Amino acid sequence: MKKNELMEFIEARGVVLFDAGLGTALMGEKLPDSAVPDEINILKPESVLRVHTKNAEAGSDVVTSNTFGVSHVLLHGEKPYTFDALREGVRLAKKAADEGSADSKKILACLDIGPTGALLGPHGDTSYEAAEDAFARQAEAGARAGADFIMLETFADLEEFIRAARAAREASDLPVLGTMTFEESGRSFMGASPKDLAPAARAEGLLAVGANCSLGPEEMIPVIREIIGSADGLPVIAQPNAGRPVYKDGKTVYEMTTPAFAAGAEKLLGLGISAFGGCCGTTVEMISAVRGMIDRR
Numbered sequence: 001m002k003k004n005e006l007m008e009f010i011e012a013r014g015v016v017l018f019d020a021g022l023g024t025a026l027m028g029e030k031l032p033d034s035a036v037p038d039e040i041n042i043l044k045p046e047s048v049l050r051v052h053t054k055n056a057e058a059g060s061d062v063v064t065s066n067t068f069g070v071s072h073v074l075l076h077g078e079k080p081y082t083f084d085a086l087r088e089g090v091r092l093a094k095k096a097a098d099e100g101s102a103d104s105k106k107i108l109a110c111l112d113i114g115p116t117g118a119l120l121g122p123h124g125d126t127s128y129e130a131a132e133d134a135f136a137r138q139a140e141a142g143a144r145a146g147a148d149f150i151m152l153e154t155f156a157d158l159e160e161f162i163r164a165a166r167a168a169r170e171a172s173d174l175p176v177l178g179t180m181t182f183e184e185s186g187r188s189f190m191g192a193s194p195k196d197l198a199p200a201a202r203a204e205g206l207l208a209v210g211a212n213c214s215l216g217p218e219e220m221i222p223v224i225r226e227i228i229g230s231a232d233g234l235p236v237i238a239q240p241n242a243g244r245p246v247y248k249d250g251k252t253v254y255e256m257t258t259p260a261f262a263a264g265a266e267k268l269l270g271l272g273i274s275a276f277g278g279c280c281g282t283t284v285e286m287i288s289a290v291r292g293m294i295d296r297r
Helices: 003-013 022-026 037-043 045-058 070-076 082-100 128-145 158-171 194-203 217-231 258-269 284-296
Strands: 062-064 108-113 149-155 176-180 208-212 236-239 245-248 251-254
Touching: 022 037, 022 045, 037 045, 037 082, 045 062, 045 082, 045 284, 062 082, 070 082, 070 128, 082 108, 082 128, 108 128, 128 149, 128 158, 149 158, 158 176, 158 194, 176 194, 176 236, 194 208, 194 217, 208 217, 217 236, 217 258, 258 284
Parallel strands: 062 108, 108 149, 149 176, 176 208, 208 236
Antiparallel strands: 245 251
16 A cells, blocks of 8 residues: 555545554453464464454454564564564454455555564664664565555654664555554653654654553543644544553453543544554454444544
8 A cells, every 4th residue: 555545545534443452352362371472373363363353343444463562572582483473463454454344444454563672772782773674574574465554553762663664664665654652741661752753753754643552541632632733734643541450350451441431532533633543451342432433523
């Protein structure tokens, strides 16, 4: 997909609806205890496809590949199956998107690229160049596997985000979108400010930019306002968590209800964002509720 085609897709939708938190849904599947997230694409493809299909049926405009953890794997010990898992992740997302598409509503599949999880540059022992190589390899493989576009998400280091964007653009012809994660303080873990994100993304040729994870919909409002204030017309994405997690009965759970999530989502939509989705703890039911809200608007 070309950049102008994706822009037309965004403009036609008004608000593009991404899917719910993939990790949250996969925890509900019977998965091997020892499997890392991307390996599930090979070991239990039917589980991944089932989650993708449920999101498509709930009204998602985009299905996100189960490949978020590949960046971390590449810098901390690449496995023999890593790129097979990435390609299979894209294939499964594409299959669900194609099967869920109709003449009146096309669904897209995006390659999900996450951060390396390493302290880079002067902060740690890993170079930004090594990270760029990992991002480029993923972008190239994902493009060959048939992804419609690339989504960078959950970056806390602005410089790593910039390097990922640059590598993805240079390694493929796919449009690139990206989100960083910010704390309630209004800064990322590495100190980046939301107002600095959009100018950096624009300079690297990203098609849309925004925030995901860490915050619930209500808490994300100030961050999204700040991004919009410096976006200069660049489409803005919001992908909040289902509130704050709590530790209960030996497990981390999210207790936010679908109505509460939808109420917060409505406030974010009212800011004028161009895309919305769910991150940690969000469910298909939440995405379905937001779908109905977008359609009514």
